[in-house]
Amino acid sequence: MKLFNGIRQKMIEGKRLKNYVLYAIGEIVLVVIGILIAVSINKNTEVRKAEENTNKMALQIKQKLESDIEIINETRSIISEDLKIYDLYLKKDKTDEERLKVVTQAPFLVTISVQFAPINPIMSSALENATSNNSELSQKLLEIEQYYKSMESTLKPMEKIITDELISNLRYIKDNFSWYEKLVSFNAKFTVDEYKYFGSDDYRNRVVHMKFLYLNAYDGLLESFEEQLSTQLKELNALREQEEA
Template sequence: MIKFFRKIRQNLLSEGKSGKYFKYAIGEIILVVFGILIALQINTVKNNNDKRNEEITHLKNILSDLKQDKSELIKIIERRKSKTESATIMENYYHTKKVDSLNLYYFHWTNVLMWETHNPSLVTFKELINSGKLSTLTNEKVKQLLLQIDYNYNQMFELRNHLYHDYTDYFYKPFADFIDYEHGLKAFLEPNKKIELSREDVEIALENKRIKNGFTLARLNNNILREQLSEILTKVDSTIVLVEKEIKK
């Protein structure tokens, strides 16, 4: 192609048509520039498409993570609610000093003491942060919500760690000296089955102020954890809606 253009210019010069030569040269320059601009535009479109495809992949993975996290959040919120209710019942035993049903006592006792955790499924979001690729997400609202969810989880972890230390000091250590954990598990797993349980162990527990304080703290902190998790769930729901819209754009 270059040889073809050069031959045309040489013919124009040899024929003494300098005016046409310069016009042709200018036209040729314009044509080359135009070709370069088209090539740059094509390259820009390709790069943008590549970036968008990469973003879509990340968004789909984030959406999958959020939906899984939502499912687990719903379960743990219900468990925190149940623990709060059981801790309230256990606390009331210390006010009345009366336990009509040992099975119920051990059921609620085990329900409170059973340690359960939820860890977020935000794998893709963490990978984007660790790899410095969070900027691939172009929707600022999505990024802000993900950062808020991560921050709220860190706050929840602090309280949960505090609660675990409370459980160790107020429940696990004192109860381990006189109560049979196996009885509690049987009553919890088979609440309608008649089980031979120790009333003497229960009466010892009802005289222990440390244990009573433990149930008070368990009621308070499990309820706070439930509220924190519910707030996270609300933000997860909002993020799911935004991410789905962003994928469909």
């Protein structure tokens, strides 16, 4: 009898051990499933956050593109008006009214009268979080960022060349003419003798050169960039609409 009781006790203990092992395995499976669910939720949250950041940055860059296109248009309008003065100065046969207009504007054509487009590049740090996902929209933002860098690397050297030319012209007048103060104080009341320089071949050549740098080369760059920014804006808007759909 004792023998049968011992065997029975061992069977009960074996059954308990088996049940415990199955319970433990079940607990482990539940923990693993819980971890996988948590990881999946966290990943989805990060993806959603990245998409939100991308959409916010896309809106900001859209607004920047629109603003910069407007800035270029305004700058080119000013340059267009400047072109009229340059052409009028270089015109051979002028009316009395045209001569009077040239008299007031000629002294400043190669020294002060220049308008640059105040366009700033996109800050790379602002795009780091926004482009962490590999969507078409984020890739377009990076493409626009690179285009802005390319645009800056072209415009800034051209602006420096024009600025250096202006400084060179001012320095020449400062070193050679006593009426330099009238020029830099915007006092256009030059005497007849003082005004003779503005009709000289030397000054005319400086005007021609400035027209080439400023009104032809620089304005030509702005025209090209305006077209490219408009294309980038159109493509960005299309991708934003696609993301929202």
